[in-house]
Amino acid sequence: MTQDADAFRRAAAEAAALEVRAGMTIGYGTGRAAFAALEAVARRKLDIRGVPTSDRTTELCQKLGLALTTLDESPRLDLVLDGADEVDPDKQVIKGGGGAHVREKLVALAARRRIFIIEESKLVDRLGSTRGIPVALVPFGARATLARLLERFPGTTMREERSDDGAALADVPVPPGADPRRVAADLKNTTGVVDHGLFLDLSPEIFVGGSQGVRRL
Numbered sequence: 001m002t003q004d005a006d007a008f009r010r011a012a013a014e015a016a017a018l019e020v021r022a023g024m025t026i027g028y029g030t031g032r033a034a035f036a037a038l039e040a041v042a043r044r045k046l047d048i049r050g051v052p053t054s055d056r057t058t059e060l061c062q063k064l065g066l067a068l069t070t071l072d073e074s075p076r077l078d079l080v081l082d083g084a085d086e087v088d089p090d091k092q093v094i095k096g097g098g099g100a101h102v103r104e105k106l107v108a109l110a111a112r113r114r115i116f117i118i119e120e121s122k123l124v125d126r127l128g129s130t131r132g133i134p135v136a137l138v139p140f141g142a143r144a145t146l147a148r149l150l151e152r153f154p155g156t157t158m159r160e161e162r163s164d165d166g167a168a169l170a171d172v173p174v175p176p177g178a179d180p181r182r183v184a185a186d187l188k189n190t191t192g193v194v195d196h197g198l199f200l201d202l203s204p205e206i207f208v209g210g211s212q213g214v215r216r217l
């Protein structure tokens with residue numbers, strides 16, 4: 001990770017943090033971009049609360065003094081601040097490099113506004129250009145589920161780590177020319193798959209940090 005990328009990401013995070021208003025209930029994302037935004041929000045000392053998307057996020061919010069709630073207590077959120085691994089020209093997104101995509105998707109679906117924060121290198125012409133799709137698997141029979149995924153998506157790999165919910169984690173390559181919606185449906189229909197990191201048709205606002213400053217898509 002270059003210093004430029006870190007600076008671009010932090011600039012976008014600072015801009016996104018300004019969208020938070022006192023009294024809001026928000027989604028607290030996971031990862032470097034989300035954490036930079038939460039640090040910026042905390043410096044504003046607003047009266048807000050939020051739903052964390054990972055144990056790491058919970059720990060950071062406790063250190064920053066950001067109030068916590070749960071999705072059961074607060075099923076409707078004003079907005080979510082999170083990062084993304086890839087964003088294509090149609091604002092379709094891959095998330096889950098950190099393994100938190102199931103919670104991140106639940107929080108994103110609960111939010112009225114979805115703000116994803118990236119540096120410009122995360123903009124791609126085609127989803128799957130730089131990484132596979134993160135997939136969470138039921139731990140029971142995870143190797144058997146992996147075998148089923150390999151039949152449909154050769155090159156699928158299993159990670160060593162587990163998610164905070166105990167799910168096994170795999171990464172599925174996107175076949176060149178594949179329709180992301182079809183891939184999403186195939187993954188979701190595979191027995192043993194909990195969910196995947198394709199965040200499609202969510203109409204997110206993308207804050208992009210780059211050499212020309214911060215753009216808002």
